Amino acid sequence: MKVTEHIKQAKGKTLFSFEIVPPQKGQNIQELYDNINPLMEFKPPFIDVTTSREEHVYLAKGNGLLEQKITRMRPGTVGICASLKYKYNVDAIPHVLCGGFTKEETEYLLVDCHYLGLDNVMALRGDAMKHEKYFSATEGGNMYASDLVVQISDLNRGKYLHELIETPYKTDFCIGVAGYPEKHIESPSLDTDLRRLKEKVDAGADYVVTQMFFDNQKFFDFVKKARAIGITVPIIPGIKPIAIKRHLQVLPQVFKLDLPEALITEVEKCSNNEQVREVGVEWAIAQSKELVAKGVPVVHFYSMGKSDNIKAIAKEVF
Numbered sequence: 672m673k674v675t676e677h678i679k680q681a682k683g684k685t686l687f688s689f690e691i692v693p694p695q696k697g698q699n700i701q702e703l704y705d706n707i708n709p710l711m712e713f714k715p716p717f718i719d720v721t722t723s724r725e726e727h728v729y730l731a732k733g734n735g736l737l738e739q740k741i742t743r744m745r746p747g748t749v750g751i752c753a754s755l756k757y758k759y760n761v762d763a764i765p766h767v768l769c770g771g772f773t774k775e776e777t778e779y780l781l782v783d784c785h786y787l788g789l790d791n792v793m794a795l796r797g798d799a800m801k802h803e804k805y806f807s808a809t810e811g812g813n814m815y816a817s818d819l820v821v822q823i824s825d826l827n828r829g830k831y832l833h834e835l836i837e838t839p840y841k842t843d844f845c846i847g848v849a850g851y852p853e854k855h856i857e858s859p860s861l862d863t864d865l866r867r868l869k870e871k872v873d874a875g876a877d878y879v880v881t882q883m884f885f886d887n888q889k890f891f892d893f894v895k896k897a898r899a900i901g902i903t904v905p906i907i908p909g910i911k912p913i914a915i916k917r918h919l920q921v922l923p924q925v926f927k928l929d930l931p932e933a934l935i936t937e938v939e940k941c942s943n944n945e946q947v948r949e950v951g952v953e954w955a956i957a958q959s960k961e962l963v964a965k966g967v968p969v970v971h972f973y974s975m976g977k978s979d980n981i982k983a984i985a986k987e988v989f
């Protein structure tokens with residue numbers, strides 16, 4: 672079922688959902704199940720499965736030289752979605768990226784999703800590759816998430832890439848896109864970034880999931896501004912509990928977000944990461960309770976492959 676239908680059916684009750692990261696290739700899917708199992712009692716209507724960009728690896732050629740190859744460390748997003756859908760009877764949402772895929776590859780991936788009965792896709796640009804300073808489009812691929820939304824919307828109308836006319840073979844994907852309460856790192860301003868978000872919605876996006884934030888006021892202000900410029904689709908807050916002390920440096924650096932002073936003070940008091948995890952859980956519980964009280968449609972958690980802290984939060988909130 673579509674995310675938007677889940678939200679409609681919930682009639683104002685806030686839903687619980689989360690995102691998982693595929694295991695490194697060669698690992699068993701059981702570990703993933705072991706992390707998902709404890710969260711299923713909170714009845715997530717959907718689970719997101721991320722997609723990782725390709726990476727360069729260097730292989731010794733045996734003559735003292737190295738050969739550059741491209742590999743994906745965590746493939747299998749669509750396969751995992753299919754396994755989750757049929758194992759747990761839950762809607763599993765593959766993240767579809769511009770970066771690393773030609774438009775043709777994207778079309779084939781979407782056709783697979785359609786055959787597998789996946790009703791939702793999350794359309795994202797992806798980040799620059801590790802060796803790049805800025806994102807550059809893959810040759811023959813989409814440049815911005817809005818272009819990808821156009822491609823998916825085209826397919827929803829039966830318009831395939833190299834068909835001259837619209838066919839009767841339409842997909843019916845519900846399309847999610849990313850939003851940034853503290854603006855995307857590359858954007859010159861929050862207002863500009865919001866205009867870009869509006870372009871994604873105008874191109875056919877049905878709902879927005881936000882980047883993590885630690886100060887709810889930033890989210891409330893973001894939603895207000897989004898509504899003011901005519902973005903009417905559901906906006907789902909994304910929450911990540913802080914888990915290690917290093918997050919104090921890493922999260923602002925990677926995601927360009929501010930951490931509230933009170934959270935920093937509490938984390939700095941901790942003498943080990945077990946204590947940091949407890950602080951992270953308490954903070955996320957307080958954030959989630961306020962979001963629920965304000966009537967957000969869903970609270971979406973970034974689990975990063977570990978469920979114990981998400982379970983501790985969900986137990987208090989849902």
Ligand code: FAD
Binds near residue numbers: 794814815849
């Ligand atoms: P876009 O919407 O394309 O925006 C990227 C930047 O370009 C923004 O600064 C925007 O303002 C600007 N922009 C947009 N359109 C234009 C235009 N026409 N002209 C000029 N500038 C423009 N990454 C992964 O690799 N895998 C994942 O699974 C994944 N999942 C995510 C899930 C969520 C909920 C979120 C919030 C992020 C996720 N990301 C993931 C990270 C995401 O790929 C990065 O944040 C990426 O840098 C931007 O993606 P986007 O879809 O927001 O891009």
